[in-house]
Amino acid sequence: MPTVIVDDQEIEIGADERLNCIEAARRAGVEIPHYCWHPGLSVVASCRMCLIQAGTRNAETGEVSMIPKLVPGCQTPVKDGTVIVTDSEAVQESRARVEEALLIDHPIDCPICDKAGECLLQDYHFEHGQSERRADIHAFSSRRRDVGPTVTLFVDRCIMCTRCVRFTREVSGTAELMVSARGAKEEIDTFPGFPLDNKLAGNVVDLCPVGALGDKDFLYQQRVWFLKKTENVCGGCAAGCSIVTEHNQDTVYRLKPRENLHVNKWWMCDEGRYGWHHLHNETRIVEASHRDNEDPQAIEWADVLRRLPTDLTDAGRLGVAVSPMLTVEEAWMLCSVARTIDPDAYLAVGHVPSTGADESFPGGFTIRGEKAPNRIGVEMVLSMFGAVSEGGTVPAWNDLLEQVRAKTIQSAWVTAGYPTPERSWCDEATAATFEELSCLVVQDLFESPLSNRATWCLPAVGFAERSGTWVNCGHRAQTFEQAIRPPAGVWPEGRFFWNLLGREGLYDPESIRKQIAESSASFAVLSGEVPSIGLDLRLQQVAVT
Numbered sequence: 001m002p003t004v005i006v007d008d009q010e011i012e013i014g015a016d017e018r019l020n021c022i023e024a025a026r027r028a029g030v031e032i033p034h035y036c037w038h039p040g041l042s043v044v045a046s047c048r049m050c051l052i053q054a055g056t057r058n059a060e061t062g063e064v065s066m067i068p069k070l071v072p073g074c075q076t077p078v079k080d081g082t083v084i085v086t087d088s089e090a091v092q093e094s095r096a097r098v099e100e101a102l103l104i105d106h107p108i109d110c111p112i113c114d115k116a117g118e119c120l121l122q123d124y125h126f127e128h129g130q131s132e133r134r135a136d137i138h139a140f141s142s143r144r145r146d147v148g149p150t151v152t153l154f155v156d157r158c159i160m161c162t163r164c165v166r167f168t169r170e171v172s173g174t175a176e177l178m179v180s181a182r183g184a185k186e187e188i189d190t191f192p193g194f195p196l197d198n199k200l201a202g203n204v205v206d207l208c209p210v211g212a213l214g215d216k217d218f219l220y221q222q223r224v225w226f227l228k229k230t231e232n233v234c235g236g237c238a239a240g241c242s243i244v245t246e247h248n249q250d251t252v253y254r255l256k257p258r259e260n261l262h263v264n265k266w267w268m269c270d271e272g273r274y275g276w277h278h279l280h281n282e283t284r285i286v287e288a289s290h291r292d293n294e295d296p297q298a299i300e301w302a303d304v305l306r307r308l309p310t311d312l313t314d315a316g317r318l319g320v321a322v323s324p325m326l327t328v329e330e331a332w333m334l335c336s337v338a339r340t341i342d343p344d345a346y347l348a349v350g351h352v353p354s355t356g357a358d359e360s361f362p363g364g365f366t367i368r369g370e371k372a373p374n375r376i377g378v379e380m381v382l383s384m385f386g387a388v389s390e391g392g393t394v395p396a397w398n399d400l401l402e403q404v405r406a407k408t409i410q411s412a413w414v415t416a417g418y419p420t421p422e423r424s425w426c427d428e429a430t431a432a433t434f435e436e437l438s439c440l441v442v443q444d445l446f447e448s449p450l451s452n453r454a455t456w457c458l459p460a461v462g463f464a465e466r467s468g469t470w471v472n473c474g475h476r477a478q479t480f481e482q483a484i485r486p487p488a489g490v491w492p493e494g495r496f497f498w499n500l501l502g503r504e505g506l507y508d509p510e511s512i513r514k515q516i517a518e519s520s521a522s523f524a525v526l527s528g529e530v531p532s533i534g535l536d537l538r539l540q541q542v543a544v545t
Contacts, residue, residue, distance in 0.1 A: 265365065326374065
């Protein structure tokens with residue numbers, strides 16, 4: 001195996017691995033500071049912050065010969081015998097001078113900068129910079145320029161790393177950003193008549209190592225040191241991007257992508273990034289209600305647990321629409337509850353929203369047209385309960401509607417939870433199909449023509465308010481934790497189904513996941529710990545067979 005020496009530490013790398021000095025040093029637990037380099041972008045080696053000493057050790061004699069000048073770590077590949085020195089006096093002096101040069105032209109507006117607290121310029125100055133300035137500089141604040149509908153540019157904060165420019169050229173493929181002028185006058189700007197308005201635009205804010213690019217949605221909303229971070233999965237489409245939900249006091253403030261080379265790499269789309277506002281929408285359903293023949297009346301959850309199963313049992317054969325917004329654990333519990341109430345219950349996948357074809361970008365990122373995060377997971381759960389048609393497919397929403405029209409079922413339980421407060425997922429014509437049922441249960445985030453006809457109308461929760469497992473369009477299962485509590489009076493579906501099954505204590509999705517894994521070869525790999533990047537269920541099934 002090829003061996004690389006980092007600050008006198010020997011590490012082994014793969015024979016086919018192509019690493020630069022920054023990546024190799026990380027293997028040894030050494031972080032080489034850098035601004036312009038990013039693993040998802042081309043290498044320009046312009047910031048000079050990653051300058052190091054490098055050389056080669058002779059395999060036969062052990063003699064080390066060093067390159068006489070400092071070299072950029074991002075642009076220097078490693079091979080067997082490469083020697084990297086990151087902590088010499090020459091390297092430290094170089095970093096201090098780079099920091100000094102950057103700060104000479106940088107505005108002193110950290111107290112009003114959104115990046116304060118997570119700014120690489122701040123962090124590197126304290127770690128590698130000089131203790132005081134050598135120049136007499138008067139403080140000034142940055143000019144602000146609008147570059148697009150979601151992003152604003154603070155011109156004088158920019159350190160010209162050009163990450164944002166390379167992103168729009170290499171990943172989104174839209175190339176709206178450029179470097180204007182030259183030398184000390186150069187600035188980031190948009191081409192005339194072409195604002196930064198692509199579906200991945202928000203990623204440039206994440207890429208910016210300083211506070212030059214600001215997210216208008218997050219600007220001046222919250223200091224980052226107050227934010228709590230919870231690893232989550234985006235529920236906006238079938239891609240299931242790995243994300244971090246940043247929140248404080250049960251309020252979400254922003255979503256950021258989490259590195260997962262198997263799913264979304266380092267990116268996420270703006271639809272997912274800004275698709276959390278429905279969680280705090282004032283029109284959400286926040287209480288359980290029951291309707292006899294008059295207007296719906298609010299009801300306590302204890303009464304729902306006691307009366308709902310009886311109502312469904314008395315109503316006749318039950319049909320259940322299992323929403324693709326539910327987690328695998330919630331879907332399994334719902335099916336278990338349904339088959340407890342009615343052993344012959346008809347199980348089908350709930351409505352799957354879609355906007356048409358997938359949209360792919362030059363950098364390999366794809367926005368899926370299917371706007372549901374767990375259709376495949378729900379289908380796999382329904383298969384466990386024998387809900388498979390003669391053609392080998394799992395019944396879908398339209399199949400359930402046909403059963404209602406044919407009057408083969410007399411009651412229905414429809415789980416929804418679609419994040420669409422501005423428009424209903426169910427139209428009047430579809431909702432009218434359910435009018436003659438003896439009992440209709442609807443769980444949803446917002447009112448709809450269907451919920452207005454419901455005998456039992458129950459609140460649902462959003463992606464950041466639940467925990468469990470989703471299986472994306474690539475059959476990758478990812479687990480995630482609840483980030484915030486739902487509004488007062490709202491029970492997450494998992495808690496509700498857990499209590500309907502008569503389980504004691506607090507809802508524990510991990511115990512349900514293990515029970516599912518023990519019952520199904522398709523989910524068997526989920527019996528152990530699931531890594532943050534998830535597990536490909538197809539590969540695991542092949543390994544088992």
